[in-house]
Amino acid sequence: MNNRSFGLKIKDLGGGSPxxxxVDDDHLLNTIIRNALADKKVNVDQAEDGVQATLLLENNKYDLVLCDIVMPGVDGLKILHFVRERDPELPFIMVTSQSDMKSVLKAIRLGISDYITKPFDVQELGxxxxxxxxxSRLLRMERNYKKNLEQMLVQQAEENRRLFFEAVESLVNTLEAKDVYTKGHxxxxxxxxxxxxxxxxxxxxEATNVQVAARLHDIGKISIDDAILNKQGKLTVEEYEEIKKHPETSCSILKPIIDDETLEIIMHHHERxxxxxxxxxxxxxxxxxGARVLCLADAFDAISSERSYKAALxxxxxxxxxxxxxxxxFSxxxxxxxxxxxxxxxxxxxFG
Known part of the structure; x- marks a missing residue:
């Protein structure tokens, strides 16, 4: 094995040195690899058996594992299996002898990134x-990108929700300006x-769906004539038929911006x-x-509030x-x- 130092050009992985x-039970080989990597600003942890390696892996994050395949007790294949259960993508180089190719095939099936056979040139190892x-750097960049993208999507969803509810408030205020008796309903x-x-x-x-439906359930009344909405006294059959159209009108207005489950609540909140x-x-x-819940809440407010055709109870x-x-x-x-x-x-x- 050639013990020359090698010309590594290790790129910063972000957050410090790689x-x-x-992992190797050969102390000399462990030391040679450690010294070569340390010279190039790579932080190296050493383990001389599988038990020590698994403890280090449980308590630390690594950019690469370099592991001998043949060791007493917990061998390289067991360590590889241990790693893959926790991180399917962590780069893993297996070190093996020319006579141990069956184990290499097993390691390939378990997902090693690469393997190198003994004796090896240190420059090749480098x-x-x-x-x-x-x-490993590319994987970390990809993970950070996905994490940042997820955060951006959450923030965008929150902003969209805020804008949506602002639009809702505007629609509701427009409706309640038409019907003085249902202001605040x-x-x-x-x-x-x-x-x-x-x-x-x-x-x-489900609670959120009920909340949105409750806030918007009467928005379809915006298309009903003010004279019908504010009529003092009993509605005619024709006028009542106009009123009965508002759940479907509400859903037609809201369909582009809210989900089907919420629309179902709005559509059926006047079912008995x-x-x-x-x-x-x-x-x-x-x-x-949700429609059964909304039916109760809607009816209670109608009963306990003053309307153009009745006093509050x-x-x-x-x-x-x-x-x-x-x-x-009611249910x-x-x-x-x-x-x-x-x-x-x-x-x-x-209510005091």
Whole structure:
């Protein structure tokens, strides 16, 4: 084996000098490799058996592992298997003898980056190490790029969400400017709905769908004539048919910007448990869960608020109305919990 120093041109991997683990039970060979790499500003850790190597691998991050295949106890193949379970891409050079090619084939199947046979020229080893460290540098750059890209995508998603809700607020404000009696309706409905889903521990994604639907459920009313929206007294059959179109109109407006699950909640928030609601005449559990929640929150606000055609009912009377609608208007398995959440948050909702 030629013990000349070799002309490595190790490129900075970012975050300091490359870190290499050399594993060999031959102390002299270990020292030769360590000295050659150290001269070129490569940080080298040494292990003279497999147990020591696995401990180092568990507690440190490396850019390259250079490992003898034949060692007592934990041999090179076991170390390679240990590495691949934790990092399928970490460059790994196997050192072997000419007579041990069967083990090399096993190592290739396990995913070594390269192998070198004993006796070897140190300069050749240096070239192999440089090649492997270049690969490690590229892998690190790729990982950092993916990490940064993921962070950028998260930030962009948050910004898109912020802009979306700003647009939502603008649409809702436009609607509520048309109907003086429903000013603040969507905010109150959202509070009641979110208070309930928090009370029952609904998963975050489903709760978010309910939140967006509650805020936007009446946006389709923006297309209804002001005279109908603000009419004092009973609506005609024709006027009521116009009102009944608003869930579908809402979904038509919102389809380009919100997901199908949220649209389903908006579309069916006027369905009744007994099947006599609109627009689909759905009954029972065929009504989406979020729509059943929104139906309760929407109805409670309508009952407890003043409208052009009626006075507001007090808190307990409004609750009594909700209870009386269980099994006809409302999902009976949700009414009790909804009433519980209303009573729990009574002061927060401004009922004293």
């Amino acid at each position: 870190r290499v683990l050399v 070239w192999r190490v440089e090649k492997a460290l270049d690969r 969507s905010i109150r409905v959202t509070r009641y709905a979110m208070g309930f889903v928090k009370h029952i521990g609904l998963p975050f994604e 448990w007994d099947g006599n609601g609109y627009p689909g005449g759905l009954a029972g559990e065929k009504i989406p869960f 007090p808190f307990e009377e409004s609750i009594a109305e909700i209870k009386s609608g269980s099994g006809a208007y 009976p398995d949700l009414v009790y919990g909804f009433v519980e959440s209303l009573r729990k948050n009574r002061k927060l909702y401004g």
